[in-house]
Amino acid sequence: MTDEIENGEHDPTPLRQPGEGVPPKPEGEKPSVAGDVAALAGGLKTTLSEFFKPVVTTMYPEEKTPRSERYRGRHYLRRYDNGLERCIGCELCAAACPVGCILVIAAENTDEKRVSPGERYAKTYEINMLRCIFCGYCEEACPVQAIVLGPEYELSDTSREKFIYTKEKLLEPLPPDVEARLNAKKKEEAP
Numbered sequence: 001m002t003d004e005i006e007n008g009e010h011d012p013t014p015l016r017q018p019g020e021g022v023p024p025k026p027e028g029e030k031p032s033v034a035g036d037v038a039a040l041a042g043g044l045k046t047t048l049s050e051f052f053k054p055v056v057t058t059m060y061p062e063e064k065t066p067r068s069e070r071y072r073g074r075h076y077l078r079r080y081d082n083g084l085e086r087c088i089g090c091e092l093c094a095a096a097c098p099v100g101c102i103l104v105i106a107a108e109n110t111d112e113k114r115v116s117p118g119e120r121y122a123k124t125y126e127i128n129m130l131r132c133i134f135c136g137y138c139e140e141a142c143p144v145q146a147i148v149l150g151p152e153y154e155l156s157d158t159s160r161e162k163f164i165y166t167k168e169k170l171l172e173p174l175p176p177d178v179e180a181r182l183n184a185k186k187k188e189e190a191p
Ligand code: SF4
Pocket: 096, 097, 098, 099, 100, 101, 102, 127, 131, 132, 133, 134, 135, 136, 137, 138, 139
């Protein structure tokens, strides 16, 4: 039948007639205005009882539902308090990433140009957010807590290119709740 419809031929399934399929009233029962009014009142009772219950709809995007503390969204690269980048270009995050969406190209620090405290720094650091599955392995693998996942989940954009997060974008200031989470984690891990 599907082939016939796709070929533009008439669908032979007969149309349902009005009232068809409606169960017949019990024998002897006559239509009554009182019965209809009672049925209408029963329906309205249900509507009104729902009307006065607390609203459960969240008016997104103006309102947002609370996130789990364990929620991980977009990434950030962190700096030390003195402004140096934490990332030392070791590529452990890229090695740990199960989908291969991190690109790190390292370069040597020099006395004239010091970007991080280590020997090397990440000259290029990119994450393809279209591939990322937000598993958090990169954060776990980083020996200096340079790459972390933040709480943002509204990551829609208008082109594929914009989903390649560059080092400049990743170095944007960290939301305060991420700092709080990292500090709490540090305290937990302290001996
Ligand atoms: S969160 Fe997972 S998938 Fe995304 S960049 Fe990190 S390791 Fe890769």
